[in-house]
Amino acid sequence: MSDAAQAGTPRMNMIQAINSAMDVMMERDPNMVVMGEDVGYFGGVFRATAGLQAKYGKTRAFDTPITEIGIIGVAIGMGAYGLRPVPEIQFADYIYPALDQLVSEAARLRYRSNGDFTSPITVRSPYGGGIFGGQTHSQSPEGIFTHVSGIKTVIPSTPYDAKGLLIAAIEDNDPVLFLEPKRIYNGPFDGHYDRPARNWTAHPASEVPAGHYRVELGKAATVREGEAVTILCYGTMVHVVASTVEEMGVDAEIIDLRTLVPLDIDAIEASVKKTGRCMIVHEATRTSGFGAELAALVQERCFYHLEAPIERVTGFDTPYPHSLEWAYFPGPVRIGEALKKILKD
Amino acid sequence: MSDAAQAGTPRMNMIQAINSAMDVMMERDPNMVVMGEDVGYFGGVFRATAGLQAKYGKTRAFDTPITEIGIIGVAIGMGAYGLRPVPEIQFADYIYPALDQLVSEAARLRYRSNGDFTSPITVRSPYGGGIFGGQTHSQSPEGIFTHVSGIKTVIPSTPYDAKGLLIAAIEDNDPVLFLEPKRIYNGPFDGHYDRPARNWTAHPASEVPAGHYRVELGKAATVREGEAVTILCYGTMVHVVASTVEEMGVDAEIIDLRTLVPLDIDAIEASVKKTGRCMIVHEATRTSGFGAELAALVQERCFYHLEAPIERVTGFDTPYPHSLEWAYFPGPVRIGEALKKILKD
C-alpha cells in the first residue's frame, strides 16, 4: 500500500472518481447542475451520478426527456443564464441527434456573440467498445468534435485523471466534451479479453484525493519514458499500449494525450524528436480519425527527425461488429505487429 | 469554340449541369425523386431543381417541411421501399440536425441488416464560402463524413464532372453525400475576389453532354501534370490552386480528388512518388479536416519519397467570419506562401 493510501487517500474506480468530481463541484458551485437520461433518481445507467440527486435536490440533478437535442439545447440556455450545466449523453453513440446544438450553438456562441454569451457546459458521455455493446454502444466519435472550432475534447485514462480533468472541464468557461472510456470504468484493461478482469485497486492512479484538485486541460502525461518510439494514445488504449509494450520489452515512450483539443503539441514534438519514430493508437475508425490529425501534425513538425513512417493503429472502417468485437478492437496483436514494423522500418 | 461545342454539346454552368443530371436520371428511372426545402415549385434557392416539378410532377419533385431529420429519415424510408431519393439540404451548414439519420441510419443500414435493406440515397448540398454567407452559409463539413463508415463523399469542381459524378452518385446503391462548391456554381473562381467574376463559358469543362454519362466515383483527375510538387485539392480550391500555380510558374501536379471516400489512392501515390513533395489544400477548418487524413496516408505510403514535410493549406480553426471572409479563405497568398515553403524545404 502506498503512502498516499495509508494517509487516507481513498481508492476509487473511474466511475467513483467521476462521481466525486461532480460531487465536489456541486458542493463548491451552487450553479452547477447535472442532467440527462436516467441520471437523477437512478444515478445514471453507469451510476456516475449516483447520490447527487439525494444530496443536492431535484433541481440540481435531474432526469430529462429522451431528446439529446433538448438535453444540449436546454443546457446551453441554462449556461447562458449563468448556470454551469454538466449534461450526460447516455452513450456517445447517441450524441449525433445533438450535433447541431453542439456544433452550431455551444461551440459557436462565444464567437458569434463576441463574448456576450458563452456556453460553459461539460458534456459527459461514455464511449468506446470492448463491452459487447454492438454498433450503437461502442463508438468513438471524438474525431468529429476535434474538427469543430470552439469545443474542447477531453478523454481520461485513469481515476485520478478522470476526476482532475472533469473538475478542470467543469471549471472551464468553454464547452467541453468529456468522453469516458467505459471499458475501463471498473478496471484497467490490457486488451487481453480472455484473461480475468482486474479492478482499479492495484493501480496507483486509483488513489484519488477526496477533495478538489485539477488536472490541467491541454497537458499530456508521459506514461512511460523511452527511446525507441513514441506512442500517442488516450483512453482505454493507454492501458493496452502500456501492457503490450511491457510484454514485448520495447523501450517505447508512451504519451497519454488526455486532451485532444487543445493538444499538448510540445510534449508530442519533444518526444518524437527524441525517438525518431511515432505510432498512434486509437479505437475509433481509421479514416479521418484523430490519428490522422496527429500524423499530419507530427510529420509537419518532426519531418527531419522521423526515421520511419508514422504508424496508425486503429479500429477498422466498419461499424463495431457485435460478435467479432475482438477482431475489431485494436488489441495487443495489432499494436504488436505495428510496433515490430515501425521498429524495423 | 471547340469542336464539341460546335457539334452541339451545350455549355452549362454548374447549376445547369447538376439540374441536367437530375433531369436525365428522372427521365430514365421512374423511382428517382427529388425533395427538400424549396426544391419543388420554386426549384431550389440556387435553382438546382428548377423545372423538375413541372416536368415530373409533385410526387417526384416536392417541397418538404423544414426538418433535416425528416428529410433524410423520410428519404431513407423511401429508399428502403425501392425509390431512389435525392434529397437536398439547403446549405451544408444545416446538415447537422440530420447527422444521426445519416450516420446511424443511412450509412449503417446495409451493414446492420446484412444487405436486407439498403439506402441508395444521394444527399445534395451546397457548401463552402466565398459568397459572404457568414458562419452559417459557408461551412465545409466534408471531413466529418469521411470519418463515417458506409457513406461516400463526392465533390465536383466543374460542370462536366458535376453532372457525371452526380449521375454516378445517384446510380450508386450506397448513400452518397454530394457536396456542391457554391462559390463556383456560376463560374470558376481563382481566389482573386477583387477581380471581375468570370462565368463558365470559357472553361472547357462547361461543355456538358445533354444526355446520360457517368464520371466514375473514386477516381481523381489530374488537372495539371508537373514534376515539382503534388497538390491535392477538390471543389473551389482546384481553381484557386491552378491559377496560383500558373501565376507563380511552378511546375506542380494538381490532382482534383473528386471523390473523398473512396479515395483514389493510386493516383495520389503515383504522383507524390514522382514529385517527392505534397501539398494539400482545402477550405475547411484545419484540425482533423480531410487534409489530415490525406497527409497521414501520403506519409504512410510515400515516406521514403518525400523530400519535404507535407504542407496543409486550409481554412483557419475559427468559424467563417463575415467581414474577414477573404482573410479566412485559403486564397492565392496562402497557397503561394506554402508553395514557396515546400519548394524551398
Added chain:
Amino acid sequence: MDAPRANLPPLSLHVPEPKFRPGDEADFSDVDVPPAGSARRPDTADKADSFHELAYTLIRVLDDAGQAVGPWNPRLDADALRKMLRSMALTRAFDERMFRAQRQGKTSFYMKSTGEEAVSVAATMAMASDDMCFPSYRQQGILLTRGYPLVDMMNQIYSNSADPLQGRQLPIMYSSKDYGFFSISGNLTTQYPQAVGWAMASAAKGDTRIAATWCGDGSTAEGDFHSAMIFATVYKAPVILNVVNNQWAISSFSGFAGAEATTFAARAIGYGIAGLRVDGNDALAVYAATQWAAERARTNQGPTLIEHFTYRTEGHSTSDDPTAYRSAGEPTAWPLGDPIRRLKDHLVAIGEWDEERQAAMDRECAEEVKRAQKEAEKNGILGHGMHQPFETMFEGVFEDIPWHLKEQQQQMIAERKAAGI
C-alpha cells in the same frame, strides 16, 4: 444573475416524480379506467378533428367478465382469437427462455416484452402480411406472429455462425425484409420518419401497402418523432404510428416524456391527425384500433397515432433491476391486467377455450422454443468461436469493398496469422 424582484413571487422548477418509489406500496386506484365498450367508434372517413375525445379516453373491448363489448369489438372468429392467444403465449415463452439464455452467459443482452405482447401481436394480425413494420426493440411479437423462424431469431440473439445478420448487430436487433420487418436501430425513434417515408413512397407509387411503426413513451421526445408527425400530416402518409406507453423508459417514468400534462395520443391532435388511446393490454382493442387505422390509411385518409396504454412488467433489459427505481408492487397492482390472461378469459367465457387447452398450449410453446433453442445452439452461442468468418466484417459496409477496406481486411487476416489464431 440579478437579485429577484421583490414584488414578484419567486419562480420554482417543477421536476416530475413518479407516484411510487422502492419501498412504497403501489396504488393505482386513481388511474382512470373507463368501462369497456364506452368509447364511440367514428367512421374511418371522419375528419380527425371530429373525435378528439378518443385521444383522452381508453378504447376497451374486453370487459371484466371476459366479454367483448361495444362498437370497437372486432368480432373475430374463435380461430383468429386462438391464433392471437398463441402468438402472445409464444412471445412470452420466447422471452422467458432467451432472458434465461442471457443470464446463462450465452449472449450479451436481451429485452423482454412481458405484459406488452398484445401491442405487437394483435396489431400485426390486423394488418396485411405485406404491410411494412418499422418496430422498436420491443416488438418481437410481430415476427413471431408472422411466422418468422424462431431458430433464426435465436441465431441472431446468439450472433452465431447462422445469424442472418452475420453477428453484426446487438441481440434482438432483427431485420427481415421478407417478413416486412425493418432493421431495428439502436438509436431511438429513427424508424419513425423512415416509416413515414416508406408509406409516402408506397402512396406515390399507387401501391396498396401501408406502413406501421412503434416507439416507446420515452422515445416520443426525440426530434425524429416530431419530424415523422410533420411529414405524416403534411403528405397524409398511409402509416400507423404506434406509441407503446408502458410508462417507463429505463428508470424514468413517463412524466419525463410529458405524461403528467396530457396523453401521448393527444400529440396527434397537435398535428391535426387522427389519435386513438387504447387499452394496450386488451388484444381486441389493439386489433380493432389497428384495423380502423389501417382502413383510414388504405383509403387515403392519412395517418393515425395510436397510444397503447400498457405497463412494462419487467426490467428495461437484462442490464437493469427495476426494483432500484420503482415500487416492487407495481407490476401486480397495475389495473389493466395481463393481456394473455385477459384474452384467454375471453375465449373461456365464450366457450372456445379451457384451462387444459391453455396449459397444453403453454407446454407446446415452451417445447417449440426449447427445440428451436437446441437447434440454434448447434450454430454456436456468443463468444464461443462459432461465428461468421472474420473476413465478413468488411463486407456490407458498401455494396462493393473499396480498397481501404480490402487493405484492412488483409491486415486483419495477417494479424490473426501472426498471432497464431
Added chain:
Amino acid sequence: MDAPRANLPPLSLHVPEPKFRPGDEADFSDVDVPPAGSARRPDTADKADSFHELAYTLIRVLDDAGQAVGPWNPRLDADALRKMLRSMALTRAFDERMFRAQRQGKTSFYMKSTGEEAVSVAATMAMASDDMCFPSYRQQGILLTRGYPLVDMMNQIYSNSADPLQGRQLPIMYSSKDYGFFSISGNLTTQYPQAVGWAMASAAKGDTRIAATWCGDGSTAEGDFHSAMIFATVYKAPVILNVVNNQWAISSFSGFAGAEATTFAARAIGYGIAGLRVDGNDALAVYAATQWAAERARTNQGPTLIEHFTYRTEGHSTSDDPTAYRSAGEPTAWPLGDPIRRLKDHLVAIGEWDEERQAAMDRECAEEVKRAQKEAEKNGILGHGMHQPFETMFEGVFEDIPWHLKEQQQQMIAERKAAGI
C-alpha cells in the same frame, strides 16, 4: 415492389399546394376571421386543457371601426399606445432603409419584418425589460422597442469597425445580453430549447425573470421545436413560445409545415400546455396574449404557446423575389390588414392621434434612421476596408487563444505582410 393488390384502391400521395401561384388572383374570402372581442379570456390560473378552443380561433381586440373590444382588451393608456405605434413605425423605417442599403451594395444581406411589426413590438412591451428574449431573425422590433441604439444595429449590419459583434456574424444576427436579446443563430429553431433552458434555470434559481422565444411557421418543423415543447411541458418552464405564422417559409407556404391539417397553436394541445391563437396584426391582441402568458409563467403555471397569425408582406430576404412563387396580389388582399395602420386607426378613433401627428412621426422615424445610418457609415460599410483588425478573427473561439490558433494568427499576419497588404 410488388404489383398493387387488385382488390384495394391504389394509394395516392397528397402534396400540399398553396391556393395562389404567380398569375392567380389572391382571394382570402375563405379565411375565417372571427369578430374582435369574441374569444373568451380564461383566468391565467386555469388549466391548459380547459380552453382548447383558443388554439383554433383568433384572439382579436381591434374591431373594424378601430375600437378595442372584448375581454382581451389590455386597456393601455394612450402614451403606451403611442409608444407602441412609434416602435412599430421605427421598425418599418429601419427595415426600409437597411433593405435599401443592401441594394446599394453596402452590405451582403438583409431581412425585413414588414407587416409583422406587432409581433415583436407589442410582445416586448408586455414583458418586463429584464425578461430574456430568444428571437429568430425577424424580431428586430424587440431591440428597437427596448431602445437598443440604431447605430449599433447598423454597425452590425455593415460588419464595420464598430460592429459590436466584430464583423463575425451575418447582418441582422444581433446579440445583446444587456438588452435581454439572445444571440441570433443562422440555424433555425435552435433558440427554442435554449429559451426553455434559460427559463428552467431562472425557475431553479427562484428568480422572477421569464423567457420568450420566437420562430417562424416553417421552423416549427425542426426537431428543436419538439424538444423545447417537451422540456417546457415536463418542467413547467416559465417561457412564452411564439410561433410567427406569416404563412411563408421562403417559397414554401405553411401547408408544408402542417397548416392544412390544423393550427400551429394546436401544437400546444398536443403537449398539454396552454395555446393561444392571436391576430398577429392586432398589436393589442398580441400585447394582451403576451401579458396573459407572462402572468401564467410568473405564477408557475408553466409555458404558453402563442401562434401569431400574420402575413409576410415582402420577400423572405434580400435574396429572393416572392412574385416567383406566389400571387403578387396576396399582400394587399390579405384580410388582417397592416398592424401599424390598425393601431393608428385605433388611436385616431379614440381621439388620441391624427394624420398630422402620424405624418410627423413617420418623418421623425425616417430622420432618426437616416441620422443613425450616417453615423454608422462613418465606421465603414461591408467590404470597404473598415472592419475589425484581422487578428481579432482568432479571438473568442475560446476564452483563451490556444497555441494552434496563435500559430494560425501568426500565419495570417505573415501572409498579409508577404502579400504587402
